[in-house]
Amino acid sequence: MTANRTPLYDRHVALGGRMVEFSGWELPQQYSSIRDEHLAVRRAAGLFDISHMGRLNVVGDGAEAFLQGVVTNDIAKLEPGRAQYNLMCKEDGGVIDDLVVYRSAPSDFLVVVNASNREKDVEWLRKHLPDGVSMTDKTLEVSLIAFQGPMAHSLFPARSTQTDSIPYFGFTQGQVAGEPAFIARTGYTGEDGFELFVEADRVGRVWDSILESGKAKGVLPAGLGARDILRLEAALRLYGNDMDETVNPYEAGLGWTVKLTKGEFIGRAALEKSREVVDRRRLIGLKMKPGDIPRHGGAVSAERGKVGTVTSGTHSFFLGYPIALALVEPPSFRVGDMVSVDVRGREAPAEVVELPFYRGSARATAPKHY
Template sequence: MSMLKRTPLFPVYAEHGARVIDFGGWELPVQFLGIQKEHDAVRQQAGLFDVSHMGEVLIKGADSLSFLQNLTTNDVSKLEIGQCQYSLMCYPNGGVVDDLLVYKLGEDNYMLVINASNIDKDIDWMRQNLTGNVELTNVSDETAMLALQGPHAEQILAKVTEAPIQSLKTFRFLQDVNVSGIQALVSRTGYTGEDGFELYIDKDDAIKLWNLLLGAGQHLDLVPAGLGARDTLRFEARLPLYGQELSKDISPLEAGLSFFVKLDKGDFIGRDVLVEQKAKGTPRKLVGIEMIERGIPRPHYAVFADGKQIGEVTTGTQSPTYKTNVGLALIDSAYSAQGTEVNVEIRGAQVKAKVVATPFYKRKP
């Protein structure tokens, strides 16, 4: 058995009672205090996540913009320095290589943040499509990343830096921020449905920053949070997870991400198929479902209607916020209208559910 990878923060997990699991080849905490407690803390106060397993790739050179425009679905030309965007990389068939964030660090200077389990595959894909004057550097192993999420996040971070984070808008970032002596890139995106910040730092500063933030947040009910709460939080906010709502067999349009696919920006990999899908309509759609009868929809559970299988659940659980049994399901578009009754196969029995609006949770302004 191959050794699991560990982030620079692995040594502190045990101090906080973490239960670790194998997550895509990484030994990561699924929970510290418990998923429900961590979920509630992020919704109501704040949670601190170790997301150092994520990948970071630097793209530099005179042809960086044209390279990224061809590689990704969103319009990179619209970015200003200090701004980032959510985007996707597609295969020629319209399926998704990965979803990612694109940061504009400077002219002809970008950082891509990619999913941990896809790092090698993504970099191979980028290199296969590399043209012109572009330098690609994988800095994942040298970089640690902490995510501070929740209503108290701004107040906590303001205690340890004099940088103007209060005026930092969503999907913007500050470079060379001094966080009590630690140099960080600080962005305001989030993957929980709440306000929050990501701090990118040198791996050697990870434990110091972790302890610093927990100390700053101890009177504001900040808790360490694991992958379990990260998944329930992003799911309630209808944020996709690669391998579930997105894959090589699921297009961004099927997943309801057309806003991040700019078909009018010029050519990019997968565009022809996506243009056709847009014109004809996708045969499948990602929808929200809520159980009418008792049962919890889980990933890969089959969904039926009119006596035939029409798709499957991609993510499902009991919502920690609302205690409803809900899921996301990729199903035939003919059954995607809200209120449509479907059946989810749970342990051999077909259990009644209905198509509902998403996101399941939306933060109040």
């Protein structure tokens, strides 16, 4: 199977992007340097092509009830113009995927899923799709780019009183560079910013206009490498690394997305039991010494022996030390506890720290529940 190319492929190559295959898509790992792109997002803003993410349009009178029955968060509380982070679980409570549901109108939703799970998700959703609700995969028709950073808002070329009033996890229909766009204040970096849904044949102009107008202020195009470090610093989970179908939302530290009182949904009975389990596995944050770089799969040990595995690890340029998420067995650890992580066959010390590792500008505009 050849990898898909996004409509911005030629631009990535022209910008010096080093193209790699990711979940069936050819995307830039980096343009100039992961370090520079990462720091640009933390200090100014960066622009990402995330058109690989799956976009599913769910429409119909029964759309709310349908989604309510397949995701963990409370769709009834989601107003038009707002977005909500959600998990989709199996009957046994294992996580099928994490996704963001955008509600455009009472019976019109856009569901953004992980590229790696798109086909699996579509199959699962189709299986449960009732009559009267339609689901269309818009991934190839509509592109998605993310403009993220503490200055993303002020440097947004389409800034207006309309965009100023978009709350965190809110969105509006507008125009960027003369092109119609669905402007959402969402992201995966921990920073303030926008995710822009633009028709595939129009997204190039929007991309160019954001880069052109932000260039002098330090805006850079940013690749997958920077995106992974940014999300990890913000402790945003990566499906396939930090959770999968064998992990439940409470173990992943995402119990806040599970609304057991909203009514029946797939996995509810199992999750109700999981919630009561005190001695459960947990995803914890680890801070390590410069040079001791934890990697996915690295064994985590404590005095009592092997306790778990690193699910994501990297060197944080911004913080200046390596960080990791690790899934560990009970009894649970406290912030300040010391464990060790296998780094190239050596036991390197790691301190349990609070999550997120870094709180960016995103939360400044965050409501309590989203």
